[in-house]
Amino acid sequence: MTRTLLTARWVIGYEDGAHVVHEHGAVLIEGDRVAYVGPVPATDAQRIDYGEAILSPGFVDLDALSDLDTTILGFDNFPGWKKGRVWPDSYLERGPYEMYSPEELAFQKRFAFAELIRNGITTALPIASLFYREWSETVAEFDAAADAAEALGLRVYLGPAYRTGGQVVDATGTIRAVYDEARGLTGLEDAAAFAARIDGRAGGRIRAMFAPDRIETCTKALLRRTAALAGEMGAPVRQHCLQSETELGLVRDQHGCTPIEYLAREGALGPLWLLPHGTHATGADFETIRDAGASLVHCPLVSARHGGFLRSLPRCLSMGLTVGMGTDTWPPDMILNMALGVTMARIADGPESVRSEALFDAATLGGARALGRDDLGRLVPGAKADIAVIDLSAALQTPDPVQTLLTSCSGRDVRDVWIDGRRVMRDREIPGVDTASDRSRAQAQFDRLIAQYPERTLGHPPLSEIFVPSYRRRTHDRHRS
Ligand SMILES: [Zn+2]
Incomplete structure (x- = not known):
């Protein structure tokens, strides 16, 4: 069995149910597990000394960005229904169609997985947009995603998103739900067959999950069947809900209740149900989520970009609700999300309402608890050796490494990543990944998608009207001398 000793100025270990900071600490990895955490021991294991760095449990990303993120196109371009975000x-x-080829769909997953690793994310539950899809995600792209996760070494929970309906907008700007229940139920059966086939692959690093699309277009039959199949397998279900006024309105009109009441009523809420984003929850909704043993997925960056925030993280934590984190948008930077999560909680509840460790807990222990995994999100003997190494050479250090992380670091400071005891990133290089070539390929693919926006935008305006430039543009011939 391979034994490796990692040492650094700061090691975030775990004792008696909480993280503990070791200054000048060490982590001993044996095989895929952590064997020891504490002061540097006398050992014959191979030693890697990271110096001024933090050895952190790898981050658990419950809403992990897995495509070339189209929400950034809406950053200054709103409302979404006028900008290609509602069909x-x-x-x-005319018939919706796939705006990417199967090869492009496979590529963007592999590209996104590499970016997650770069940001210190060691467990990922992928999320992608369905706006540019013919209908939902496909088993073929998830087979490719499983291959990519296996090759890159990422720990994943995989399941293609499926849906019984979607939203459309008419010329007056009225958004309504449209349904194709048979197609959604077929998608669910395909997802269940995929789940049974891949669960446990790569030595257990690849697990199954279920991903019904947003709540406002899930029919009762879809929710009940999802709950039954996921329950049989013990697989997590991620159900987007409580994220917009439009959603609340559509659910109220169709079912006469809040999205959480709808889920609870259909028996589609319980442990292993992961709920992004909760920004539009009532106090009663939070209580229902907690009492069902379900978890909230907090994604501060994407919420803040849309002017929303959780009201509030301190309140959810003091109620005893399990809160995990998600990146959900570009860049998939969990450190940025933690830092923004602190800011957001202070705006919601006052400057002394929250401390950094609440967000650090959510990105590690909270995500692990949401997945029912006590072997993830912590560095303790017996846990999986999933470790993010954050280099502090560019940081202005405070006396505390977690406070340094949230005030002075970003995802780009992640230097090495270990998953399942394997060094999957070394000095920012991921074995088998040609970063420069992949980034230019990703940009070209994204540019081709952007060019197709007029076809699915209300009134089919030209690109310059969908994406309004910041300033007047002067474009010049790059070859002119
Ligand atoms: Zn999301």
Whole structure:
């Protein structure tokens, strides 16, 4: 069995149910597990000394960005329904189509997985947009995603998103739900067959999950069948809900209740149910989530970019609700999300309402608890050796490494990543990944997608009207001398 000793100025270990900071500490890895955490021991194991760095449990990303993120196109371009983020009737009538080829779909997953690793994320539950899809995600791209996760060494929970319906907008700007229940139920059965086939692959690093799309277009039959199949397998279910006024309105009109009441009523809420984003929850909704043993997935960056925030993280934590974290948008930077999560909680509840460790706990222990995994999110003997090494050479250090992390670091400071005891990133290089070539390929693919936006935007305006430039543009011939 391979034995490796990692040492650094700071090691975030775990004792008696909480993280503990070791200054000048060590982690001994044996095989895929942590064997020891504490002061540097006398050992014949191979030693890697990271110096001024933090050895942190790898981050658990419950809403892990897994495509070339189209939400950044809406950063200054709103409302979304006028900017290609809700299908117009005319696009639906002409027949929605896949805007990426199967190869492009496979590539973007592999590209995104590498970016997650770069940001110190060691466990990922992928999320992607369905706006550019013919309908939902495919088993083929998830087979490719499983291959990519296996090759890169990422720990993943995989399941193609499926849906019984979607939203369309008419010329007056009215958004309504449209359904194709048979297609959604077929998607669910395909997802269940995929789940049974891949669960436990790569020595257990690849697990199954279920990913029904957003709540406002999930039919009762879809929710009940999802709950039954996921329950049989013991697999997590991620159900987006409580994330917009439009969603609340559509659920109220169709079911006469809040999204959480709808889920609870259909028996579709319980342990292993992961709920992004909770920004539109009532106090009663939070209590229902807690009492069901379900978990909230907090994604501060994407919420803040849309002017939303959780009200509030301190309140959810003091109620005893399990809160994990998700990146959900570009960049998939968990450190940025933790830092913003602190800011957001202070805006919601006052400057002394929260400390850094609440967000650090959510990104590690909270995510692990949401998945029912006591071997993840902590560095303790017996836990999986999933470790992010954050280099502090560019940081202005405070006396505390977690406070340094949230005030002075970003995902780009992650230097090495270990998953399942394997060094999957070394000095920012991921074996088998040609970063420069992949980044230019990703940009070209994204540019081709952007060029297709007029086809699925209300009124089919030109690109310059969908994506309004910041300043007047002067474009020049790059070859002119
Ligand atoms: Zn999300």
